[in-house]
Amino acid sequence: MDKKFVYADNAATTALSDTALEAMLPYFKNSYGNASSIHSLGYESKKALEQARKKIALAINARINEIFITSGGSESDNWAIRSSLLMSNAKGKHIIISSIEHSAVFRTAENLEQQGYEVTYLPVDESGKVSPEQLKNVIRDDTALISIMMANNEIGTIQPIKELCKIAREMRVPFHTDAVQAVGHIPVDVRDLNVDxxxxxxxxFGGPKGVGALYIKTGLALPPLIIGGGQEKNKRSGTENVPGIVGMAVALEEAVGKMTDNIKKVTTMRDKIVASVLQIDGATLTGDPVDRLPGIASFLFSGLESKVIVAELSKVRICASSGSACSSGSTELTRALSGTSMIIAETENDNAESTKYGALRLSLNEHNTDEDVDYIIQELPIVIRTLRSRKPSPLF
Ligand SMILES: Cc1ncc(COP(=O)(O)O)c(C=O)c1O
Structure with missing residues (x-):
């Protein structure tokens, strides 16, 4: 292998797209005006900002004035959840989330619980899916918000968001979706989904770190989370990160433009890895076999520890992860995996309470090559065999 490493951790973060970098550069050095300044340099930044907003809106079929820039997925999630409870027409102090949300949603909900709000954690089935029927059953008169992710970051399962939204709408409850793993990778159309x-x-999706957006449907009076100078129509204060916003828009435009080809290419590579890894003894695919993100191949290996698998792969220059970037240092199974009933079922079937499962997530994107895939397929069985031949770690 000629490359320094094979990068299979694109769900954690992606390389910055060359086109995005090119587009960003002028706004670091020459066009550095504050987008709120009323001189020519400020106007240049303002113009770039509004062009970027237009591109982002177009990519998800939103209106331009429905896109609000944030510092990333975590802020967008926090804003949507916390501020929904503060809306003047909020129906009460109850929210519903799925049990496999990213920490940006899950921990926010836990934090709200400590502040006196009530949270229902919707279970998922063995493929990681929420049941629309179950959602219907837990909605209450005082439910102020439902937040269910579009695609899971650990196991790649895609939720039936359109169906879930329909239920929320019938029951007149605002619906938020964390689409951080979906946007730029699978088609996302906010009007078709009818999300709030x-x-x-x-x-x-190939943009820079530290920038994101929250789509807020016209008519939803979501109060701001960050208050200050009144940027973003008084909804999100703070001097705009113009280079970052330009980079985000260009990367998204590129990702959406190439989406059909990328889905085809990435799915083929993912399926080749899945077929090969499932030949390894004690390997199981996690997540939904069909409704899953093109790039995510996620597995459990019996008798092994996640972090050890990831560390061993790193020694052979494969960058992978156990699941969520925030929990990859943990020896525990991540929330999505322990949340899926698959683990429980398997443990019961094996009748072996002590069976441990090591999770591995290989996340690909369009920059991966067939050579990367062949290298992973060649090295992973060796790594698993080597680890299994070692003396059990004191943890087990
Ligand atoms: C599903 C999901 N939501 C939210 C986030 C947080 O996004 P950010 O890193 O931009 O704060 C991530 C990042 O891993 C994610 O995968």
Missing amino acids: MLSLSAHK
Whole structure:
């Protein structure tokens, strides 16, 4: 292999697209005006900002004035959830989320619980899916918000968001979706889905880190989370990160433009990896076999520890992850995996309470090559065999 490493951790973050970098550069050095300044340099930044907003809106079929820039997925999620509860027409202090949300949603909900709000954590089935029927059953008169992610970051499962939204609308409850892993990778059309709020983050689709957006449907009076100078129509204060916003828009435009080809290419590579890894003893695919993100191949290996698998792969220059970037240092199974009933079912079937599962997520994108895939397929079985032949770690 000629490359320094094979990068299979695109769900954690992606390389910045060359086109996005080119588009960003002028706004670091020459066009550095504050977008709120009323001189020519400020106007240049303002113009770039509004062009970027237009591109982002177009990419998800939103109106331009429905796109609000944030510092990324975490802020968008926090804003949508916290501020929904503060809307003048909020129906009460109850929210519903799925049990496999990213920490930006899950921990926000836990934090709200500590402040006296009530949270229902919707279980998922063994493929990681929320049941629309179950959602219907847990909505209450005082439910102020439902937040269910579009695609899971650990197992790649895609939720039936359109169907879930329909239920929320019938029951007159605002619906937010964390689409951070979906936008730029699968088609996302906010009008077709009929969502009220949607979070996205640039660094997951070839844009820079530290910038994202929240889509807020026209008519939803979401109060601001960050208050100050009144930028973003008084909804999100703070001097705009113009280079970052330009980079996000250009990367998204590029990702959406190439989406059909990228889906085809990435799905083929993912399926080749899945077929090969499932030949390894004690390997199981996690997530939905069909409704899953093109780039995510996620597995469990019995008797092994996630972090050890990832570390061993790193030694052979494969960058992978155990699941969520925030939890990859943990020896515990991540929330999505322990949330899926698959783990429980398997443990019961094996009748082996002590069976441990090591999780591995290989996340690909269009920059991966067939050579990368062949290298992964060649090295992973060796790594698993080597680890299994070692003395058990004191943890087990
Ligand atoms: C599903 C999901 N939501 C939210 C986030 C947080 O986004 P950001 O890193 O832009 O704050 C991530 C990042 O890993 C994610 O995968």
